[in-house]
Amino acid sequence: MYTFYEFKTTTMKQYKATSINHKGQRRIAVEFENKLELRQRFKQLRGAKWSVSKKVWHLPDTKENRKRFGLPMYDTTILSVEKITQLTCFENWLTSHRYSENTIKTYLDVVRKFLHFYKDKAISKINNDDLIRFNNEYIIKRKFSNSYQNQFINGLKLFFKIVEQKQLEVDLIQRPREEKKLPHVLSKREVKAILGAPVNLKHRTILSIVYACGLRRSEVLSLKSKDILSDRYLLRIYQAKGNKDRVVPIGDKTITMLREYYKTYRPKVWLFEGQEIGQKYSPTSIQEVLKKAVKKAGVKKKVTLHWLRHSYATHLLESGTDIRYIQELLGHKSSKTTEIYTHVSNRDIQRIKSPFDDL
Numbered sequence: 614m615y616t617f618y619e620f621k622t623t624t625m626k627q628y629k630a631t632s633i634n635h636k637g638q639r640r641i642a643v644e645f646e647n648k649l650e651l652r653q654r655f656k657q658l659r660g661a662k663w664s665v666s667k668k669v670w671h672l673p674d675t676k677e678n679r680k681r682f683g684l685p686m687y688d689t690t691i692l693s694v695e696k697i698t699q700l701t702c703f704e705n706w707l708t709s710h711r712y713s714e715n716t717i718k719t720y721l722d723v724v725r726k727f728l729h730f731y732k733d734k735a736i737s738k739i740n741n742d743d744l745i746r747f748n749n750e751y752i753i754k755r756k757f758s759n760s761y762q763n764q765f766i767n768g769l770k771l772f773f774k775i776v777e778q779k780q781l782e783v784d785l786i787q788r789p790r791e792e793k794k795l796p797h798v799l800s801k802r803e804v805k806a807i808l809g810a811p812v813n814l815k816h817r818t819i820l821s822i823v824y825a826c827g828l829r830r831s832e833v834l835s836l837k838s839k840d841i842l843s844d845r846y847l848l849r850i851y852q853a854k855g856n857k858d859r860v861v862p863i864g865d866k867t868i869t870m871l872r873e874y875y876k877t878y879r880p881k882v883w884l885f886e887g888q889e890i891g892q893k894y895s896p897t898s899i900q901e902v903l904k905k906a907v908k909k910a911g912v913k914k915k916v917t918l919h920w921l922r923h924s925y926a927t928h929l930l931e932s933g934t935d936i937r938y939i940q941e942l943l944g945h946k947s948s949k950t951t952e953i954y955t956h957v958s959n960r961d962i963q964r965i966k967s968p969f970d971d972l
Contacts, residue, residue, distance in 0.1 A: 630682035632674055635664060639674035641682060642667065657888060659895045696728045699736060703776045711856065715831065720768035723761075726751070727769055736777060744769065796923035798957050799916065804924055806910035807903075816902045818874040819885050819894065822848075823918060826861045827925035827943055829854065830900075830918050834893050836884040838875065843868050850944070859944045926951070930958045 629644040642664075645651050652670075655661055660673040672678055692700070703724065707717045730747055731739060752762050799807070804824055811817040823833050832850050840849045846868070847860045863871075880886050885894040900918060907916045922943070929939050940951040 628682075630684055632684065633667070633669075633671065635667065635671060640671040641674050641678050641684065642669045642671045643682060644669055659887070660897055692725070692728055692732065696732075696736060699776050700725060700728065703772050706775050713831075713854070713856075719764050720771065723765040723768040724772045727765070739773075795957050796927070796953060797914075797916075797920045798927045799912070799914075799920055799924045801928060803910070803912050803914075804921070804928075807906050807912060807916070810906040810909040811902065813902075814874055814877055815885065816906070818870055819899060820903060820906060820921070821870060822867070824921040824925050825867045826850075826863065827922045827929075828861075829922060830896055834883070834885060834896065834899070837882070838880060838884055840884070841868075841871055843871075853944050857944055859941065861942050923954070923957075926954045927958055930954050 627646070631642050633640050633642045635642075643655065645655070655670055658672055658678075661670065662672070663670055678684075700721065704717065704721055707720060712720075727747055728736070730751055731743060734743070748762070748765075752765060757765075808817065808821050808824060811820065819833060822828065822836075823830075826848050828850070832853050835851070836848075840851065841863075842849060842860075843863075846863055848863050848867075849858065849860050851858050853859065878886075882891040883893050886892055887894050887898070903916065903918055907914070926939055926943055929942070930936060936951055936955070937948070939954070940948050943951060945951045
């Protein structure tokens with residue numbers, strides 16, 4: 614099967630690809646001849662969508678898609694050549710120092726937005742006052758989250774230190790107070806209904822393994838067949854968050870499910886692959902699978918994939934598992950991160966009797 618890149622170079626004689634802002638996100642709009650075959654092949658690309666308002670097909674503005682459609686790595690209509698060069702240097706530094714894919718994407722995004730905010734100002738002229746102004750007029754004004762504000766501070770601090778060799782006093786920007794949010798936890802009945810909802814074996818397996826092993830989305834999508842150590846009843850997770858390896862236990866039910874899945878799909882590289890051989894399953898696709906499963910299960914909550922991980926940890930705690938073991942299973946660096954599950958566990962709370970009952 615053709616990739617769209619091969620298709621457009623061999624069959625599509627004319628197309629136009631441009632970078633656009635659609636609903637607050639950077640996308641690549643692709644205009645081509647309105648033929649059924651072309652539409653079907655474009656729709657196979659990860660994240661491809663049709664915009665009713667703009668009357669154009671579009672997909673995520675990623676490095677891969679820019680290369681596929683012959684666009685520069687960064688949008689020259691937004692950033693100057695100088696800033697594109699500096700941003701590329703920063704990306705190369707992050708990559709060479711083995712920063713995670715998600716961290717690289719996040720840091721590049723915040724730095725790119727900052728540089729665009731000061732598009733008419735040379736990087737060498739940017740000072741501490743500019744940082745404070747950006748924080749007040751861009752982040753706070755647009756009511757971005759506390760975590761995004763911290764990402765912005767961390768990304769800019771590293772960018773100016775590494776690329777510009779310039780120490781800006783980012784501490785002048787008051788970091789937001791840490792939010793005290795409890796994790797969302799599903800009941801075992803709700804989890805069972807959600808995991809049993811998908812008819813498709815791959816969809817059912819990928820959701821089940823997330824809950825069965827308490828995995829992050831990036832971890833389940835990075836699994837390979839060799840990571841299943843069935844003879845030892847273990848699943849090995851390589852270079853997860855913080856570049857740490859860990860193992861989690863798997864039982865007979867999980868092993869049987871994985872064997873059935875493997876016999877059916879015969880994955881070549883990744884345990885869960887997309888439509889193309891050797892391609893990781895799409896992060897957006899797995900969320901869509903979950904969304905449909907939640908709806909079919911009749912669960913009236915806005916469930917995300919991470920809820921399954923939270924539920925795994927909480928259910929372990931409620932069954933009597935020592936919190937130190939849960940910390941290891943989740944790959945938490947600090948026990949304080951794991952202790953948050955004690956606040957949502959029913960194990961001890963249900964034993965407390967309300968004084969109302971004695972009235």
